Amino acid sequence: MAADANSIILHQYDVSPFSEKVRVVLGLKKLEWYACDEPVIMPKPELVALTGGYRKIPVMQIGADIYCATQIIIRELERRFPSPSIFVGGDKGLGWGTAMWTDRVFFQAAVAIIFGGGTALADEAFIKDREKLTGRPFDIAAMKQAAPLMAEQFRAQLGWIDDQLADGRAFLMGERAGLADASVFYNLAFIRWTSPAGAKLIAAWPRVAEWEARVAAIGHGTRHEIAREAALDIARAATSTEEPRADTGEPNGLKPGDRVSVMADDYGRDPIMGELVSSSAQHIAIRRADPRVGEVVVHFPRAGFLVMKA
Numbered sequence: 214m215a216a217d218a219n220s221i222i223l224h225q226y227d228v229s230p231f232s233e234k235v236r237v238v239l240g241l242k243k244l245e246w247y248a249c250d251e252p253v254i255m256p257k258p259e260l261v262a263l264t265g266g267y268r269k270i271p272v273m274q275i276g277a278d279i280y281c282a283t284q285i286i287i288r289e290l291e292r293r294f295p296s297p298s299i300f301v302g303g304d305k306g307l308g309w310g311t312a313m314w315t316d317r318v319f320f321q322a323a324v325a326i327i328f329g330g331g332t333a334l335a336d337e338a339f340i341k342d343r344e345k346l347t348g349r350p351f352d353i354a355a356m357k358q359a360a361p362l363m364a365e366q367f368r369a370q371l372g373w374i375d376d377q378l379a380d381g382r383a384f385l386m387g388e389r390a391g392l393a394d395a396s397v398f399y400n401l402a403f404i405r406w407t408s409p410a411g412a413k414l415i416a417a418w419p420r421v422a423e424w425e426a427r428v429a430a431i432g433h434g435t436r437h438e439i440a441r442e443a444a445l446d447i448a449r450a451a452t453s454t455e456e457p458r459a460d461t462g463e464p465n466g467l468k469p470g471d472r473v474s475v476m477a478d479d480y481g482r483d484p485i486m487g488e489l490v491s492s493s494a495q496h497i498a499i500r501r502a503d504p505r506v507g508e509v510v511v512h513f514p515r516a517g518f519l520v521m522k523a
């Protein structure tokens with residue numbers, strides 16, 4: 214089956230932990246989607262043509278709408294495909310807060326364990342690329358030194374997961390898997406793919422490992438593959454479905470039509486410029502054009518991203 218303007222295209226790579234979070238959500242919702250493999254390091258000319266400068270992975274494309282970062286990707290999947298929901302009960306707000314923990318504190322502990330333990334992923338080109346991404350030295354020797362401390366941090370957080378499962382529930386929020394499971398799981402998957410020492414830390418918590426196996430069994434939905442050029446062709450032929458929407462509570466008075474720039478507040482802070490189409494407390498959409506993809510609308514979360522009037 215060929216992809217079209219309604220297809221879910223995930224710009225990703227297989228060893229990308231944040232992509233795994235989205236793949237689990239695609240599995241939960243039993244969705245059909247297209248994997249568009251992107252390079253692990255820059256340059257990523259096709260991706261940047263779509264996003265206007267955002268280079269991180271994953272990015273979701275549906276026609277000429279481009280969603281940057283897992284928070285807005287998953288929010289959009291929930292909006293378009295509400296059933297089954299990623300919310301299990303009692304987690305509609307704090308589910309997102311859980312993701313902020315797993316994407317930052319928990320993820321950084323995993324990163325230090327993986328790269329401090331020595332992994333084939335970190336060749337010279339990779340290290341140079343990640344230094345550019347973060348604006349800081351990617352210091353393997355320092356990570357090696359920090360690895361024992363980070364093992365302690367990682368273990369403490371595994372303990373929270375174990376406590377959450379202590380009443381015998383199958384998944385973190387109850388009997389059904391949801392956003393919290395996807396958010397926690399991808400960090401453990403990243404460790405499993407890359408770090409035998411990290412995998413040992415997980416093995417010390419059998420209840421966590423059993424839960425992990427249940428999440429893995431959910432799968433990734435139905436995956437097809439698509440080439441990067443074909444994904445660009447779809448964007449060029451499509452029109453964004455995003456409607457202009459005023460945001461009455463916008464703290465800085467931004468309104469549709471304003472020229473703005475959007476950037477991540479952590480790493481990969483390349484600003485993306487465009488004309489504001491719609492915004493809310495959780496979402497901002499900007500329109501921009503590129504010769505290879507025509508006019509597209511690029512979507513970002515608000516939490517974790519900074520918006521400035523251009």
Ligand SMILES: N[C@@H](CCC(=O)N[C@@H](CS)C(=O)NCC(=O)O)C(=O)O
Pocket residue numbers: 228229230231232252253254255268269270271281282283284316346
């Ligand atoms: N906040 C972002 C984080 C994404 C992220 O850090 N992705 C990693 C890969 S898993 C990345 O982009 N690394 C740099 C690269 O691949 O170029 C999200 O939720 O999607």
